[in-house]
Amino acid sequence: MTKNGNSLDQRTFDRLSRLYIIALSAIALSVIVSQILVRKYLKDQQSDSSVINVAGRQRMLSQKLTKEIVLLSTEDSIEERLLLKEKVKQTLKLWTVSHKALQNGNDSLGLPGNNSEIIKDKFEVLNQTLDSISNASQAIIEKIENIPPLSNSVFVEDVAIVKQYEGHFLDVMDEIVNQYDLEADAKVSWLRKLELFIMAFTILILLAEFRFIFWPTAKSVKTILAELLFAEQKAKKMAFDADELSISKEKSIKELRALSHAMDETLLFARISTIGNLVHMGKKFSKLFKFTKFNMTTNFAEVLSINEAEQLVIENLINKHRKKGWQGEVKGTTKDNQDIWLEMAIIPFNPTDDKSELLIIASEITTRKAAQLEIARLTKESFEEKINQQKVVSSKIIENQEKEQNRIAKDVHDGIGQMLTGLKYNLESIDIKDIDKAALKIEHLKVLTSDIIKGVRTATFNLTPPELSDHGIVPALSKLTLELGKLTAKNIVLFNKTDFNKRLDSLVEINIYRIVQEAINNAIKYADSTHILVSLSHSENILSIVIDDNGKGFDPSKVKHVKNGDGGMGMTFMRERIKYIDGRFFITSEIGKGTRVTLNIPLG
Numbered sequence: 001m002t003k004n005g006n007s008l009d010q011r012t013f014d015r016l017s018r019l020y021i022i023a024l025s026a027i028a029l030s031v032i033v034s035q036i037l038v039r040k041y042l043k044d045q046q047s048d049s050s051v052i053n054v055a056g057r058q059r060m061l062s063q064k065l066t067k068e069i070v071l072l073s074t075e076d077s078i079e080e081r082l083l084l085k086e087k088v089k090q091t092l093k094l095w096t097v098s099h100k101a102l103q104n105g106n107d108s109l110g111l112p113g114n115n116s117e118i119i120k121d122k123f124e125v126l127n128q129t130l131d132s133i134s135n136a137s138q139a140i141i142e143k144i145e146n147i148p149p150l151s152n153s154v155f156v157e158d159v160a161i162v163k164q165y166e167g168h169f170l171d172v173m174d175e176i177v178n179q180y181d182l183e184a185d186a187k188v189s190w191l192r193k194l195e196l197f198i199m200a201f202t203i204l205i206l207l208a209e210f211r212f213i214f215w216p217t218a219k220s221v222k223t224i225l226a227e228l229l230f231a232e233q234k235a236k237k238m239a240f241d242a243d244e245l246s247i248s249k250e251k252s253i254k255e256l257r258a259l260s261h262a263m264d265e266t267l268l269f270a271r272i273s274t275i276g277n278l279v280h281m282g283k284k285f286s287k288l289f290k291f292t293k294f295n296m297t298t299n300f301a302e303v304l305s306i307n308e309a310e311q312l313v314i315e316n317l318i319n320k321h322r323k324k325g326w327q328g329e330v331k332g333t334t335k336d337n338q339d340i341w342l343e344m345a346i347i348p349f350n351p352t353d354d355k356s357e358l359l360i361i362a363s364e365i366t367t368r369k370a371a372q373l374e375i376a377r378l379t380k381e382s383f384e385e386k387i388n389q390q391k392v393v394s395s396k397i398i399e400n401q402e403k404e405q406n407r408i409a410k411d412v413h414d415g416i417g418q419m420l421t422g423l424k425y426n427l428e429s430i431d432i433k434d435i436d437k438a439a440l441k442i443e444h445l446k447v448l449t450s451d452i453i454k455g456v457r458t459a460t461f462n463l464t465p466p467e468l469s470d471h472g473i474v475p476a477l478s479k480l481t482l483e484l485g486k487l488t489a490k491n492i493v494l495f496n497k498t499d500f501n502k503r504l505d506s507l508v509e510i511n512i513y514r515i516v517q518e519a520i521n522n523a524i525k526y527a528d529s530t531h532i533l534v535s536l537s538h539s540e541n542i543l544s545i546v547i548d549d550n551g552k553g554f555d556p557s558k559v560k561h562v563k564n565g566d567g568g569m570g571m572t573f574m575r576e577r578i579k580y581i582d583g584r585f586f587i588t589s590e591i592g593k594g595t596r597v598t599l600n601i602p603l604g
Contacts, residue, residue: 026205034198037191048184050110054098055177059170061095062133066166069137072144073155085144092137099130102176119179126172129165136161268342268362272300276318279357288364290335300360304332304342321346322358329365341369465513473509474501474536477516481534488524490532497537502603504543511577512545512601515585518570519547519597527551527595538603545599553589 068091072084098109103123105113115123136158143154269282278298281291291303301314310331317326327345334340344362351357430438468476478494485492504512516534523529529551537544571587574597578585582602589595 027202030198030202030205034194037194047110047112048180048187051102051112052177052180052184054109054111055102055173055180058095058098058102059173059177061091061098062166062169062173065091065095065133065137066162069140069155069159069162072140073159081144085141088137089141092134092141096130096134099126116179116183119176122172122176122179126169126176129169129172132165133162133169268360268364270300270360272318272358272360274322274356274358276300276315278303285362288334288340289332304330304340306335306337307333318346318358323348329369330362339366340364341366468509468513469506472501472503473512476509476513477534477536480513480517480520481532484520484524490524490530492520492532492534494534495536497535500536500538500543502538504601504603508581508601511581512599515574515577515599516545516547518574522570523547523549523551523595527553529594541603543601543603545601547597548594550594553591553593553595555591556587556589 065088068084068088072081072088075081075084097106100106101109101111101113103113103115103120105111140155140158268285268288270285271279271281273279276299278300281303285291289303299311299315300318301311304314305311310333314330314332317328317330320326325345325347328343330342330344332340332342341364342362343365344360347359347361349357349359430441465476465479467479474496481492481494484490503509520532520534523532527549529549531550533546533548535546535548575585578599578601584600586598586600587595588598
């Protein structure tokens with residue numbers, strides 16, 4: 001130990017802590033920076049994909065426009081010519097809008113519009129060609145709209161312009177698409193170099209941690225263990241020496257007297273004989289019970305109470321526990337008839353080898369005991385009130401459960417979404433030069449991506465759907481049956497017999513949804529059903545929901561008493577939920593003949 005309590009071990013610990021913080025901060029910083037850069041370039045990659053797709057589509061639209069104009073110029077039927085004219089207008093509009101979006105950007109198409117100078121120059125060349133084709137196409141459309149019965153010869157000049165410029169448009173558009181592809185490949189190459197740099201930096205940090213933190217820590221721990229073993233041996237020797245000194249009779253007597261004096265001044269302390277007569281009573285004890293004079297024949301029970309029944313209880317405690325001791329609550333009564341409650345301990349001890357006594361150590365708990373009795377009285381009086389409040393508590397519990405499920409749905413979705421982003425990054429970073437390995441890895445990652453996406457849909461769908469809070473129970477059940485049918489490939493149908501469309505209390509809707517969801521899931525998981533029908537009907541006062549399946553069925557009498565396992569607990573939850581919303585629950589089933597679950601919920 002050094003000055004100011006700053007030991008060598010403490011300084012070593014502080015130094016290692018600082019090194020740990022620096023190393024971990026460096027790793028965290030590298031991870032954060034890498035994530036930011038990777039996300040940025042993945043976002044750019046996504047926009048590059050959209051740009052290349054739209055640019056490639058322009059070639060197709062150009063050919064489609066030319067084909068439709070040629071067909072229109074050769075069509076003699078006015079009706080067919082008008083139909084072809086509408087197709088030309090639509091194609092021309094999409095073609096020109098996409099062309100402008102590639103240059104200036106378009107949020108709905110996912111186009112950023114941040115083209116390189118090379119691509120801008122190519123678009124400058126291409127714009128004149130597009131204007132020529134567009135003007136010729138527009139002229140044909142206007143002629144047909146203004147004077148429909150024109151002959152085909154009227155369109156010959158405009159059609160020739162379209163054909164003339166189509167080849168140039170396709171050639172330049174090919175160059176633009178190729179340039180887009182080259183720029184996207186350059187970004188991927190840069191991202192690979194960044195990944196290698198970050199990986200090397202992280203490995204370097206880990207090696208530095210091992211060299212400057214883990215290895216020195218291991219040596220320090222080894223040294224400390226050796227010091228502890230030495231300290232243990234030294235402590236054992238000191239303990240032995242202390243035992244030798246403690247058996248000294250004079251020191252023991254002196255310590256006993258000092259302890260007795262301290263207890264006499266500060267505690268409710270007394271010494272009594274094994275038959276219950278006072279040997280010594282502390283000042284605080286004497287003052288509390290207003291007892292100033294006593295002799296060796298004074299009974300301790302008479303000091304604590306003037307009530308004979310209470311005296312008898314105290315005497316019985318002393319007689320019964322004088323060998324092994326006792327601790328508990330005792331009631332006493334002072335001379336002026338004041339009730340006193342004590343937390344009292346009876347401790348046997350031997351002041352000399354041939355003499356036995358009992359130590360009495362107590363603390364006054366009169367105020368606490370009065371509070372306990374008052375609490376007991378209030379608890380008894382408020383029991384019925386607590387029962388009435390139970391529904392309110394249950395309501396809050398269910399509400400909180402629903403909120404927690406929403407939070408879990410968000411967490412699951414976000415977490416798996418990040419996994420999908422990582423998978424996409426891995427796909428884009430595959431070395432396409434090794435075609436065989438790249439193909440195998442891509443196929444594997446595609447399957448994995450599909451599984452994760454399916455998992456996301458399933459996990460988020462099983463939690464509270466937005467349709468329930470936005471539109472009510474009927475749209476929510478419609479969504480439930482539709483999605484479960486898609487996920488499980490089973491025929492799950494919702495039939496609203498009476499066109500029920502009312503909104504109910506949010507907690508009622510939540511519980512109805514959960515019960516129906518549990519019933520359908522049971523039919524899918526345990527009944528091996530292929531067809532499940534959910535029927536709704538209502539009257540003025542009752543909403544009835546019936547879930548029928550053609551599964552293998554079961555014996556309901558064997559499930560009623562099950563308190564664990566999937567089936568038993570599922571039925572228990574359904575019964576508790578329907579009970580909470582004051583509804584009724586019926587289940588009928590027979591082995592080999594399917595199952596019917598009926599819910600009756602009061603309206604209004």
